[in-house]
Amino acid sequence: xxxxxxxxxxxxxxxxxxxxxxxxxxxxxxxxxxxxxxxxxxxxxxxxxxxxxxxxxxxxxxxxxxxxxxxxxxxxxxxxxxxxxxxxxxxxxxxxxxxxxxxxxxxxxxxxxxxxxxxxxxxxxxxxxxxxxxxxxxxxxxxxxxxxxxxxxxxxxxxxxxxxxxxxxxxxxxxxxxxxxxxxxxxxxxxxxxxxxxxxxxxxxxxxxxxxxxxxxxxxxxxxxxxxxxxxxxxxxxxxxxxxxxxxxxxxxxxxxxxxxxxxxxxxxxxxxxxxxxxxxxxxxxxxxxxxxxxxxxxxxxxxxxxxxxxxxxxxxxxxxxxxxxxxxxxxxxxxxxxxxxxxxxxxxxxxxxxxxx
Numbered sequence: 525x526x527x528x529x530x531x532x533x534x535x536x537x538x539x540x541x542x543x544x545x546x547x548x549x550x551x552x553x554x555x556x557x558x559x560x561x562x563x564x565x566x567x568x569x570x571x572x573x574x575x576x577x578x579x580x581x582x583x584x585x586x587x588x589x590x591x592x593x594x595x596x597x598x599x600x601x602x603x604x605x606x607x608x609x610x611x612x613x614x615x616x617x618x619x620x621x622x623x624x625x626x627x628x629x630x631x632x633x634x635x636x637x638x639x640x641x642x643x644x645x646x647x648x649x650x651x652x653x654x655x656x657x658x659x660x661x662x663x664x665x666x667x668x669x670x671x672x673x674x675x676x677x678x679x680x681x682x683x684x685x686x687x688x689x690x691x692x693x694x695x696x697x698x699x700x701x702x703x704x705x706x707x708x709x710x711x712x713x714x715x716x717x718x719x720x721x722x723x724x725x726x727x728x729x730x731x732x733x734x735x736x737x738x739x740x741x742x743x744x745x746x747x748x749x750x751x752x753x754x755x756x757x758x759x760x761x762x763x764x765x766x767x768x769x770x771x772x773x774x775x776x777x778x779x780x781x782x783x784x785x786x787x788x789x790x791x792x793x794x795x796x797x798x799x800x801x802x803x804x805x806x807x808x809x810x811x812x813x814x815x816x817x818x819x820x821x822x823x824x825x826x827x828x829x830x831x832x833x834x835x836x837x838x839x840x841x842x843x844x845x846x847x848x849x850x851x852x853x854x855x856x857x858x859x860x861x862x863x864x865x866x867x868x869x870x871x872x873x874x875x876x877x878x879x880x881x882x
Contacts, residue, residue, distance in 0.1 A: 525882065526556045529591040530605070532598040534561040534572040537769075539677070539796055540593050540617055541568070543656075546678040547591065547615075550871055562600040575604055582610075589613055589882065592646065595793075597638025605646065611881060614646055614653040614669075618660045618793030618815075624713040628747040643667055651881045654874070659815035660793050673877045679796055680867040681803035689780055690773035697781035700763075702734025703844045706782035706806065708775065708797035709789070711743040711766070717752055719788040719831050725759040726837035732844055735763065740778050742769040779804040784843045786810070788836060795819050799865055802857030807850045809839050821864070823856035825849075 529548065534541045544559050551557035558581070559572045573581075582588070590610045592601075595617040605612060622636040647668050654675045655661035664672045697704055705724065709715055717739055724737045743749045743766065756764055767774070785801035785808045792814045799819070801808050808824035810816050817826060825839050843849055 525585060525587045527551050527589045527591060528557060529559045529593065530601060531559065531561045531593045532596055532601050533563040534568045535565050536567055540595055543677050544593060550875060562598050575600060591615055593617060594643055595619060597635045597642050602642050612646060612650050613881060614650050616653060616655050616660050616664055618663060620714050620791050628713060628745045652877060654877055657794050657815040658818050675873045675877055676865060676870045677794060678867050678870045679865060681799035681861050681865060684772065684776050684800060687772045687776045689777040693774045693777035694781065700736045702732060702736065703783035704781055705735055705737045705784050705786050705840060706740065706778055707786055708740045710741045711739060711749060712745060713748050714789065714791040716788040716790050718755055719833060720786060721752065721755050721759060721761060722833035723788065723836035725761060726834050727840055731837060731841040737764045738767065738778055740767045740770055740775065779806060782806045784809060784840055786840055792816050799861055802861045805854040807843050807853040809843060821860055823853060823860040
């Protein structure tokens with residue numbers, strides 16, 4: 525029996541691509557397993573096969589499984605899965621609502637809408653659907669899926685501890701006059717970086733004028749980036765750094781130099797950077813939306829869902845000024861990462877779930 529994986533796009537640093545690699549390492553312990561993608565970054569062409577090459581390598585065994593990672597629509601993937609006879613196990617990473625992208629990229633918004641349709645198309649062909657959070661599991665149940673299991677992503681937030689810190693980034697942080705507020709993640713509309721800028725404006729205007737905000741992550745939508753740059757100019761925010769794509773060494777330096785990790789995101793199926801921040805003893809402030817409450821638990825400062833920049837700024841200022849609050853949250857964060865997100869436990873849950881249909 526072969527258990528192969530299908531992803532829409534294989535990209536270095538992408539959470540879904542990383543999950544597929546983790547699963548492949550597990551699956552190869554028991555048999556043949558490859559990853560196929562409709563779109564591949566050139567750097568991964570030796571590791572990930574093109575979807576067009578699948579038919580030539582398929583065994584034809586009716587017991588074979590296809591693991592389909594679902595997070596967005598794609599015509600090539602939809603057509604491929606519709607034509608295959610293998611049983612399909614869905615790994616659902618959640619599909620971001622299209623409304624966030626319509627003002628900036630209508631094509632991407634359509635792909636997200638197609639993803640919802642594609643999710644429905646797979647429902648009756650899927651003997652098992654895996655959700656990486658309870659929030660995602662509810663999405664699957666709402667879409668009519670029956671056999672849904674919650675299996676956390678195989679992630680090790682502590683893995684970065686062995687990565688050396690970038691000296692130049694360390695030096696830059698050391699020159700900052702006050703605390704550093706850090707966000708890590710892709711710069712996308714549903715992450716609400718504009719709300720983060722508004723909250724930072726309140727923070728430096730009325731509460732902690734010497735603070736610095738670092739937004740560490742790739743800018744995926746030029747139109748949204750233009751909105752953020754314009755807002756930064758209008759608010760006169762000199763102490764804001766948009767890093768763009770960064771190396772693991774730079775990421776480690778930002779985590780080690782951060783005073784508070786802040787995310788104003790509206791929609792997350794899990795949020796791995798929150799776990800990484802906990803692993804680096806950085807206290808977290810976030811809004812209680814989507815999967816963030818179950819990801820963070822009692823190990824962060826969870827605010828009401830309403831997008832209130834003043835409240836966000838006040839919570840951030842409190843964490844900056846209160847050593848007691850920071851120590852309490854970082855202690856809980858370490859405990860949560862070690863227990864709730866133990867990668868070996870996640871591997872066991874994944875394999876146990878597959879045994880149901882393998």
